[in-house]
Amino acid sequence: MIRERRNKAKLELYYDKFIKEGVVDPNVHPWIAESWERSHSMGVGQDSFCLDVKLSGQDLQKRSQRYSPAITFLDGLYEEIKEHFTTYNLSMLLLDQDLYVLKNYAMPFYQKTAGELEGARMQEEDTGTSSIGIAYRHKVPFLMFGPEMWIRDCQSGDACSAPVIIDNQVKFMITVVSIQQEDLPYSAMVAMVLSIKYAMEQHLRLVSSLKAKHTILDAVPLAVYHVFPGGEVGYANKLGQSRLSGIIPPGSEERGDNPNLSDVLLNYRHTPIYKGFLGVPSYNREVTWITPRKTYEDITTVVPLGGDDGDVESIVAVSLPIEDLRTLVAHTAGYTARYSLSSMVGNSQAFTNMQDKASRTARHDYPLLIQGEPGTGKQRLAHGIHQASSRAAGPLIAVKCGDMPPELLEIELFGRGGGEGEGRPGKMELASGGTLFLDEIEKLSAVLQDKLADVLQESQLSRSGEAVFRTIDVRVIAASDTDLKRLVEKGVFSARFYDIISRAVVRVPSLRARRDDVPLLADHIIDELAALHNLPAKKLAPDAGELIMSYDWPGNIKQLQGVIEQAFFRTAGDTITKDDIVMPGEQGLSKAWKEDKDAFVEAWKAAGGNISRLANMLDVSRVTLYRYLKKYGLDKD
Known part of the structure; x- marks a missing residue:
């Protein structure tokens, strides 16, 4: 609140009247009168300016760091006007x-030095009535004349305080004290305080807005650059800075030089950035950036920014590294671990x-070989190791090496070269940053074994039909149903490749070697089925448990899973009995389904309409089942 000049002699009389008689004169400003009464009731002393509540040096330093944008701004502003403060004997507090x-600026504040003031608290309970307390309470600028101050030591000067308000909250207070009132008009002091308040509010709002925008730009998986003519980078977000740090000349960062793309990009004149300064925009274009240190591939958009005269003054470039795009695609396609190590149960x-060995190897990053009979859970173990590793946030991509001929498998693994729109990455590139699971690795051709060995040794690959080498960061987990070492000894598997992938070997025991785990596994399978299909829980009756314990399970966990699944869906109640279980080799689901649609539909229902489950139950491939679905006119969905 900006007030007119008051007669100080009268103000002194009003103050003395209240101190001696406890009577508030009607001419006293109501806000000041209320503050006098509060100061009296709190027992704040009137004579000396004592600052008993004060931050420690360490706490003050922490606050100063937290509020550095405001302090830095006011420091700069004060440097421009400090001569004015000296001339008119002014002091200022933030x-x-x-x-x-x-912080204390300029002259001592009511005879207090900066060291005494900085860190001190100046609430009403500390200093009594002051322009600071009133401006803070009412959230408006307030001019207070000396005799209105509660503490007599402070009545020698007039003070004007103003709150710095951001988002409807008081964030800071500015107060200026004038000792030589006759030399400086009140209007000038008030105008200066209001100008500082307005400038700080505008600046801090801008800082807050920029901080939010920078946070957003740093969070997006895109490199963002603002580039000026000649190639100088004025701004880069977090990802952009990390890309630039790998290509700028050594020593540039220490000198504080902004990187210049025309100096570090060997093909600068052939990039969309150069064309952007000619007024040509580019959208989602695949671009190769060639630097002395490394070659990058991005999907890039360049937008020219024009000035008032229509000329291009700068450009904004937004790029998505292709390796990051591959990771996003891999996650979108569901290339993540479905199982954890804890999803594998057993007490044997x-x-x-x-x-225990799987848990230990998960903490390392070198290739791993999982060996075990078919159906022992090698794939689930690979998922668990990936999820327990430092690569868990990256993709997990599985390739079954026996599912396609070598020439197609090569493209599947290494990708295909070609021009724009023709080439595509292989599973090894998609798995970069994560794990590639190679199942049935014993079925790889000798050519692919050698090529994989080269890729894993050099950490780079070239797509089929292409001479460009791309850096990859991938961990390979291989799985084999047979003893690879014996295949090496027989000369039918690459010794070099075996040495690379077998740095660590985990052998998964057969089910007959852990027979005591069969009931526990069966219960776990039932729990998983119930959770997966949102069905009530079921349990095995004692006679059913005895039955499954009496069998050797040559097909291991996969075979047990098929039997338990079939029993789960055949059982109407909540208890699976011996009569609900069809053991391998028993009549159960007869071969009649191959000729009888009703028999096939019965099996289809027993599998809950799940094609993979039905394939396990009937011991046939999914391809065969699709053929019979088509034959009987059934919808696979």
């Missing part, structure tokens, strides 16, 4: 939202030894 003094010594 206080935070708790009314702790962050053979199982716990295997699980």
Whole structure:
């Protein structure tokens, strides 16, 4: 609140009247009168300016760092006007939202030095009535004349305080004290305080807005650059800075030089950035950036920014590294671990030894070989190791090496070269940053074994039909149903490739080697089925448990899973009995389904309409089942 000049002699009389008689004169400003009464009731002394509540040096330093944008701004502003402060014997304080003094500018503040003031609290309970307390309470600028101050030591000067308000909250307080009132008009002091308040509010809002925008730009998986003519980078977000740090000349960062793309991009004149300064925009274009250190591939958009005269003054470039795009695609396609190590259950010594070794190898990053009979859970183990590794956030991509001929498998693994729109990455590139699981690795051709060995040794590959080498960062987990070492000894598997992938070997025990785990596994399978299909839980009856314990399970866990799944869906109640279980080799689901649609539909229902489950139950491939679905006119969905 901006007030007119008051007669100080009368103000002194009003103050003395209240101190001696406790009577508030009607001419006293109501806000000041209320503050006098509060100061009296709190017992604030009137004679001396004492600052008993004060931050420690360490706490003051922390607050100063937190509020550095405001302090830095006011420091710069004060440098421009400090001569004015000296001439008119002014002092100024910057206080935070708790009314702790962050900094003292210019002359001593009511005979207090900067060392005494900075860190001190100046709330009403500390200093009594002051322009600071009133401006803070009412959230408006307030001019207070000396005799209105509660403490007599402070009545020698007039003070004007103003709150710095951001988002409807008082964030800081500015107060200016004038000792030589006759030399400086009140209007000039008030105008100066209001100007500082307005400038700080505008600046801090801009800083807050820029901070939010920078946070957003740093969070997006895109490199963002603002580039000026000649190639100088004026701004780069976090990802952009990390890309630039790999290509700028050594020593540039220490000198504080902004990187210049025309100096570090060997093909600068052939990039969309150069064309952007000619007024030509580019959208989602695949671009190769060639630098002395490395070659990058991005999907890039360049937008020219014009000035008032229509000329291009700068450009904004937004690029998505293709390796990051591949990771996003891999996640979108569901290339993530579906199982954890804890999803594999068992109490037998053979199982716990295997699980302990898997946990240890998960912490390392070198290739791993999983060996075990078919159906023992090698794929689930690979998922668990990936999820327990430092690569868990990256993709997990599986390739079954026996599913396609070598020439197609080569493209599947290494990708295909070609021009724009023709080339595509292979599974090894998609798995970069994560794990590539190679199942049935013993079925790889000798050519692919050698090529994979080269890629893993050099950490780079070239797509089929292409001479460009791309850096990859991938961990390979291989799985084999047979003893690879014996295949090496027989000369039918590459010794070099075996040495690379077998740096660590985890052997998964057969089910007959961990027979005591069969009931526990069966219960776990039932729980997973119930959770997966949102069905009520079921349990095995004692006679059913005895039945499954009496079998050797040559097909291991996969075979047990098929039997338990079939029993789960055949059982109407909540208890699976011996009569609900069809053991391998029994009549159960007869071969009649091959000729009888009703028999096929019965099996289809028993599998809950799940094609993979039905394939396990009937011991046929999914391709065969699709053929019969088409034959009987059934919808596979």
